[in-house]
Amino acid sequence: MKNQEIAKILYEIAEYLEMEGVAFKPQAYRKAGLELDTFDRDIEDLYREEGFKGLKKIPGVGESIAQKIEEYLKTGKIKYYEDFKKKIPADVEILTTVEGVGPRKVKIIFEELGIKNLDELEEAAKEGKIRKLPGFGEKTEKNILEGIAFLKRDKGRFLLGEILPIAKEVFAKLEKSKEVEELSMAGSVRRMKDTIGDLDFLAISENPEKVMDIFVSLPGVVRVWGKGATKSSIRMSQGFDMDIRVIPKKSYGSALQYFTGSKDHNIHLRKIAIEKGLKLNEYGVFKGQKMVAGEDEEEVYKVLGLSWMAPELRENTGEIEAAIREAQGKSNGLPKLIDYKDIKGDLHYHSRWQEIDGTPIEEAALAARDFGYEYIGISEHTKTLKIEHGLDEKQLLHHISEIEKINFRLSSGGQLKFRVLSGCEANIMQDGSIDIDDKVLARLDYVIAGVHSQFKMPMEKMTERIIKAMGNPHVDIISHPTGRLIKKREEYQIDVEKILEAARETKTVLEINSYPERLDLKDVYIKRAKEEGVKMIINTDSHNPSQLHYIEYGISQARRGWAEKEDIINCWPVEKLLKFFNE
């Protein structure tokens, strides 16, 4: 589809227009780009069938942008855009990712020094050339160098699983202070996004300056970016930034709403406020001079005609419309999201057969019981995954009998209602076959299958491969279905829609893997799976008991994907689960 190609060009035109200091046009191009990016029809089909008039039906696309899209579809180029590139041949997209550098600054550094990319910018900054430019100074130059170093090191974002534990620690420390009356996390960490740029905290305090003092002297602070009366910003030793704002009590709810975002959610919400003759900002909802809501987040949504919704939903992907329907008592309102306490067991646990880092089955079972679960499934790797000491058929049969013994031991005395299930995580071979004999698969309580080799197959082949595995009657679950490793490895090339269709037909469950660098399925696919009626399971892929808590990350992604309790099969009791697998 050319939708994304054209969207990208529209975004870039927006940046160029911003460089020129043109008002309002950048927003228009950005809006059209966003609409095209998320448009569910192939733009070429649309143009073929409905022509120029069809293009103008896309929201945000009018006469002028439609002409440019038409030009691209006919010639593969847009002259307006090519002219910009010729005039300013700098990589705007990359350069503006540097903290403190926006389109206007890119224009200046290009026109004065001919800088086109990050390396050239870094060199010029090191040579002290940047500080001499109009509107720049020593500090800006230093910030640019630090910004580039940061980008090079971490690409600017951190895994939810890296950040959340630290966030909770900092939260506990700040909360203990007498000066802090009320404290919340905000931003992407409150929305539980899979990666986090920085951490945002909001507080109520009689003594904001003291809170700022405490904040900038937290352990682990390596730099103070700024310290104002109500806002401070710091860099932590782990490399990420944290912000705090002290908010007046009467505005706390609207500030929480505002700083939780997402940005797109907020823009949409503000437009609704305007339509109602209200003004929404971080200080409250106002009718003229009069404040009509602000202290309580739920009230802020209510006066705008919406029901309150969980932060995980706030991505402007339909939750606002759903919250309006909810508030009006209509059907098709907000989803009743799976709760963080709804999971009854974990079916993806690797134990001692791996020898390297696994722990024995019984230890895992007791840990899972203490974690509050009713069951745990031990799913060892299988034989073709040599590096993980995968089990062969004979060892799998031994695995089953050992689990039977453990279940017997755990239930003797009769007081313990806990069950260990025997499973495996078998390999989907290149041709879609499973590396373990069907007769042995049939003896297990359940079978997970996953792709662990040959990741770089063409889309058609990879899709076929996984669909064939789902067709095996013994395969119940597909683990980490897209294979992504956040910041490390792209998804496999697969046709997600076809996979969903096959999963529904074969009643195969798709895993939501909670491992911090996986979170696979990701939120948008979870939402699609739910819409298609495909069942999912949230597993941790733990290799020892201390990883069982990863389940929180998986649940958060499920919530971001609008999943409800009935969509997730490990919210079920064990009998229902086993019956489902047997069918």
Add this chain to the structure above:
DNA sequence: GCCGTTTTCGGCCCGACTGTTTTCAGTCG
């Protein structure tokens, strides 16, 4: 450049902070 039950012109989300300037532009969230 787009849009419209405030409709074909006039408005578009908006406030805080930094670093530069000497009253404010640029960037960020």
